Amino acid sequence: MHFADNVDYPALLGRPIVFLPLLALLFEALRWWNFAATAIGRGLTGLFSLTGLTPAADNVAVAALATVVVGFNLAVVMRLKLRRQVYIVWLELAALILVFFYSFNLSFDFIARKIGFLITQGLVMTLYISLVSIAIASILALIGAMAKLSSNGIALGVANFYTSLFRGIPLLMQIYMIYMGLPQLGYVVGAVPAGIAALSLCYGAYMTEIFRGGIESIPKGQWEAARALGLKPNATLLRIILPQAMRVIIPPTGNQFIAMLKDSSLVSVVGVWELMYLARTQGQSEFRHIEMMITASLIYWLFSILLELLQGRVERYYGRAHAR
Amino acid sequence: MSSVITVAPMPADEQETTTPAVEIRGLHKWYGAFEALGGVDLTVAAGERLVICGPSGSGKSTLIRTINALESFDEGEIRVDGIALTREPGTVEAVRQRVGMVFQQFNLFPHLTVLENCALPLRLVRGLPAPEARERALHYLAKVRIPEQADKFAAQLSGGQQQRVAIARALAMEPDLMLFDEPTSALDPEMVKEVLDAMVQLAAEGMTMVVVTHEMGFARQVADRVIFMDRGKIVEEGPPQTFFTHPREARTRAFLQQVLRVH
Ligand SMILES: Nc1ncnc2c1ncn2[C@@H]1O[C@H](COP(=O)(O)OP(=O)(O)OP(=O)(O)O)[C@@H](O)[C@H]1O
Numbered sequence: 001m002h003f004a005d006n007v008d009y010p011a012l013l014g015r016p017i018v019f020l021p022l023l024a025l026l027f028e029a030l031r032w033w034n035f036a037a038t039a040i041g042r043g044l045t046g047l048f049s050l051t052g053l054t055p056a057a058d059n060v061a062v063a064a065l066a067t068v069v070v071g072f073n074l075a076v077v078m079r080l081k082l083r084r085q086v087y088i089v090w091l092e093l094a095a096l097i098l099v100f101f102y103s104f105n106l107s108f109d110f111i112a113r114k115i116g117f118l119i120t121q122g123l124v125m126t127l128y129i130s131l132v133s134i135a136i137a138s139i140l141a142l143i144g145a146m147a148k149l150s151s152n153g154i155a156l157g158v159a160n161f162y163t164s165l166f167r168g169i170p171l172l173m174q175i176y177m178i179y180m181g182l183p184q185l186g187y188v189v190g191a192v193p194a195g196i197a198a199l200s201l202c203y204g205a206y207m208t209e210i211f212r213g214g215i216e217s218i219p220k221g222q223w224e225a226a227r228a229l230g231l232k233p234n235a236t237l238l239r240i241i242l243p244q245a246m247r248v249i250i251p252p253t254g255n256q257f258i259a260m261l262k263d264s265s266l267v268s269v270v271g272v273w274e275l276m277y278l279a280r281t282q283g284q285s286e287f288r289h290i291e292m293m294i295t296a297s298l299i300y301w302l303f304s305i306l307l308e309l310l311q312g313r314v315e316r317y318y319g320r321a322h323a324r
Numbered sequence: 325m326s327s328v329i330t331v332a333p334m335p336a337d338e339q340e341t342t343t344p345a346v347e348i349r350g351l352h353k354w355y356g357a358f359e360a361l362g363g364v365d366l367t368v369a370a371g372e373r374l375v376i377c378g379p380s381g382s383g384k385s386t387l388i389r390t391i392n393a394l395e396s397f398d399e400g401e402i403r404v405d406g407i408a409l410t411r412e413p414g415t416v417e418a419v420r421q422r423v424g425m426v427f428q429q430f431n432l433f434p435h436l437t438v439l440e441n442c443a444l445p446l447r448l449v450r451g452l453p454a455p456e457a458r459e460r461a462l463h464y465l466a467k468v469r470i471p472e473q474a475d476k477f478a479a480q481l482s483g484g485q486q487q488r489v490a491i492a493r494a495l496a497m498e499p500d501l502m503l504f505d506e507p508t509s510a511l512d513p514e515m516v517k518e519v520l521d522a523m524v525q526l527a528a529e530g531m532t533m534v535v536v537t538h539e540m541g542f543a544r545q546v547a548d549r550v551i552f553m554d555r556g557k558i559v560e561e562g563p564p565q566t567f568f569t570h571p572r573e574a575r576t577r578a579f580l581q582q583v584l585r586v587h
């Protein structure tokens with residue numbers, strides 16, 4: 001836990017009063033669910049050659065077996081070091097998700113045929129849109145935050161209106177409004193630039209608030225010390241305040257980046273060939289929607305994980321002064 | 325030799341011609357309807373060590389923070405090294421380059437190491453190249469006897485060490501005048517001495533100092549003049565000998581009785 005105490009309380013899952021009811025609940029749920037008939041259940045049945053009984057007895061046996069496996073697994077993992085626990089639990093849960101996907105009877109042959117195009121066109125476009133939008137949104141957010149903290153009424157008014165408008169209107173509408181509205185003003189804009197503009201403006205508005213909060217979290221004394229030393233406003237903000245605010249800004253900003261990666265799929269409504277668009281259209285010809293959706297989802301997930309790892313590194317960098 | 329003469333008071337006509345470090349005339353400041361400074365007149369000669377004391381809320385911080393424009397004022401006039409302080413960026417920059425400040429809460433930059441705390445302002449404000457900034461920072465860290473902590477972060481130092489770094493950081497800018505706002509009030513008793521020692525040494529080197537403090541021992545030892553403030557006004561002032569032994573005002577006596585009992 002944060003600021004760990006020096007008392008070894010018994011692990012929650014190590015208490016019989018917790019784990020026995022939990023396992024009982026699990027057993028009942030599995031039985032009720034008719035777990036023996038699921039893909040994992042069938043796997044277990046085959047593995048331990050439990051066949052030959054009545055389906056009902058089979059179900060109870062498989063549910064009991066699965067419960068014992070889970071219980072044993074918990075007992076083993078609980079005795080490991082924290083880092084290993086995290087990795088093992090992570091891998092086990094990931095394996096469960098994959099088995100879940102696997103149980104859809106996917107055509108891997110179809111996936112293999114399409115994945116190349118999904119990546120070279122769809123993923124590349126998704127990453128392109130996301131990264132450009134993230135960069136622009138960060139700049140907008142910094143400008144927005146400075147405007148909101150300034151004593152200039154015009155800047156304040158513009159910034160307030162901006163965040164209100166772009167946080168208040170659905171992103172989908174913003175994309176339509178830019179793509180179809182700008183031509184009304186005599187300026188024809190491509191689908192990709194329109195999507196980037198909408199994502200940047202929308203996320204810039206959210207991140208304006210994150211940046212403002214981060215900057216405001218730095219105590220007045222830091223500003224005063226910088227000023228007393230003769231630092232000018234830009235140097236004070238960029239060299240003294242922002243680097244400290246980063247500690248507060250990074251975690252929610254990482255959230256925003258991940259959300260933006262997936263919200264870039266909204267751009268598919270104006271016909272941009274990004275990952276989600278291709279996932280929906282490529283499956284149509286052979287009625288293999290699920291294959292494409294799952295593949296696309298896993299690709300999104302993979303890149304979200306990369307962003308999470310990146311966020312962890314940046315957080316450690318800006319938090320290094322606080323790690324003793 | 326003239327160097328012998330410098331310990332003696334300057335002749336009156338020469339005092340006229342030397343620019344005072346700080347010259348404050350008729351200074352007023354209001355927070356809304358509350359008068360924080362009610363007409364302060366104060367001159368600090370170059371090389372003088374001035375101690376300001378007074379009860380909580382009497383306006384000591386407000387007064388010294390107006391000198392480097394951390395606080396605004398409503399009426400009156402402030403001159404620092406002859407520069408009339410306005411809200412104009414050029415004058416404020418010029419004044420802040422001449423005035424160093426040490427705060428009660430240290431205000432070290434926590435994201436920088438001790439060395440960077442001292443070197444970064446040198447690069448940003450004085451435009452020193454990194455190696456020279458580093459060298460000068462180390463020189464002043466050595467002066468406050470803390471060079472071995474140069475690569476630590478502020479949070480890894482004790483309060484007394486942090487305050488000495490803050491002093492080194494201000495000194496590295498090589499100011500003409502140093503302001504101290506209760507530099508030892510946030511410290512545990514055993515750390516007060518190490519900070520006061522650094523300040524005594526600084527005084528011995530001839531730095532012009534304006535110190536808000538309740539450390540009456542320091543005032544006796546170092547101050548050329550002690551000022552007592554109450555309710556935004558200077559009530560009494562004088563050299564420490566007479567100030568402590570024969571305070572004229574009843575308010576000063578009451579205040580001194582309190583602090584001297586506590587300390
Ligand atoms: N921002 C502010 N708004 C309103 N009143 C303020 C503000 N800052 C200070 N004051 C008031 O001005 C008066 C002088 O404050 P100041 O901080 O200068 O006192 P001080 O002599 O330094 O006291 P202390 O010994 O507690 O530091 C106090 O009564 C305080 O309440």
Ligand SMILES: [Mg+2]
Nearest residue numbers: 384385386506
């Ligand atoms: Mg004060």
